[in-house]
Amino acid sequence: MTRRLRDIARKVGRPLYVNRRLVNYYWERTRRNKLAVVGLAFILFLILLGAVGPFFTLDPTLVDFEQKNLPPVGFTTLKSVYDIETDELATSEVRGIWTHPLGTDSKGRDMLAMIVSGARVSLLVGLIASGIAIVLGTIVGVLSAYLGGWADNVMMRFTDIMMTFPFFLLLVLIVFIFGPRLVFIVLAIGLTGWTGTARLVRSESLSLRTREFVMAARAMGASDGRIIFRHLVPNVVSLIIVIATLSIPGVILAEAALSFIGLGDPTVASWGIILEAGQHSLDTAWWVAVEPGIMLFLTVLAFNFLGDGLRDAFDPKSNI
């Protein structure tokens, strides 16, 4: 089964993987969009950060109450300590130190280490959940378009129902039932997020299935499955790449939002979890909430820029 899947994946991805000229062509077109290139650079940086960053930072789980609530380097903050002997609040100024360049949280954990390990979590959540959603959406969309008739009707009406159902409530419900485990959160996002993909892939496949090469494949005795996986899916790969790029930020935000309202996995320091922890200490340590917030903002922006650029590059009708 896995071998069969791998075989399909290899065949489906092959056109772009093998065809260097086509890849170069799309790269040339994408490159003309400066924002897309900046977005791509930032995403590559994030991936690198997530992959090797944790080896260079402090342990993100290391608690040190001596060093709690340190501001980032270059910032100062006031710290009040209640002195039992004088029965007074002693206020002193605290400076950021280079041991903790981005400061520490209320338990004295290093913010830089947390942000870096959060990058890994958020990217994984984004990639895996989008992956699930894209695969599901592609299968539903292609099948729907190819089979047509009542099968198309059943699948598309189901998609409509999924779409009208408030996505976030569904997420909350799933997490509430199965518990706040990262695995379930990723699955929940993936299993609910495929509807848009299904619709887009369906509309693209509808025009593909009337093309003569599909008829030619049938005339050669190709089965439905062969036509779908060998002839239709490879033709929608470029569309899928664009959808994937544009859906990853949504997924990252969804996970962050779940964490923010307290339904995140507390054992994994995703940006959402850090953000949620930071909101309680906004008055004493604003950076705990602001730093993951900025990272989320930049990541989402980068994916959106790249997605826009890819969409224009893959669209043969756009003049760029």
Add this chain to the structure above:
Amino acid sequence: MNAMSNVILKITNLKTHFFTRRGVVKAVDGVDFELRRGECLCLVGESGCGKTVTALSILGLIDSPPGRIVDGEVRYDNLDLVKCSARQLRQIRGKEIAMVFQEAQSALNPVLTVGDQIIEQMKIHLPMEHREARNRALSLLEEMGVPSVERVMSSYPHQLSGGMKQRALIAMSLTCDPQILIADEPTTAVDVTIKAQILDIFRDLKAKRQMSLVFITHDLAVVAEIGDRAVVIYGGKNIESAPVSEIIGSPKHPYTAGLIGCLPDISQTTDRLASIPGNTPSPIDLPQGCSFHPRCSKVMEVCSQREPAQIAISQEHQVSCHLNQ
């Protein structure tokens, strides 16, 4: 005469109708012909006369809805293809009866290499190792007269010329050594020099492989070039069938005669080319009686009233026209 035992494909009273909102489109409305082993049978007619739908009906490739084969029989090898299950048909398509489509550009998948597509077709029907399939693909392309086969194998359709693509398409249809090859206007979308080369390929297939060909075309020059017998189709019916020499030499139906009259003669200087007045009738409402009568130069009263029956002028020559009754 053992003409019957020689028949490999026999089509009797085939009727394929499309049920649309605007009415029933009788695209094919009673086509009869038989294909003999090793011959090249040409289906001749104008655009929209039902040639392609006939070919698609043989292979059961009519999309339903809206289309349906409402009547008739397609007999191949003791099987009636009209009544075959989808699975049986799939085993016949490509393996026993293969088809070459008109436009090579659109009949090839734009995102797969030509080699991949040929190998792919082989793997549908034959239990083959990749290497074996690849070697066979290479030799097929070579047989088609493709230069630098390796390069063509790894090219994408858009990187090849029209003639190359058509050759690749023919190679693809031959992967499983089919008994019958149906070619739907394979020379229409290529220019004249390529056309001659493509016709040569088909002639070779007939000579070397004893392949039985159904050649669909609107071009009588091509018919004269390659055909053994021809069936002229008009308004979804065959109106005349005969050996090619007779069709060209002594056509009995005014429409056939008209088609031949349309061919420009290089030895004569004329201002205007001859043509048949009017257009092919809409298959939604075919004219009463003989469907050709509104355009016929020899129209008689009976033509608009009664449909002419098919009569045999000789054993090999049938025509449906009141002139010959």
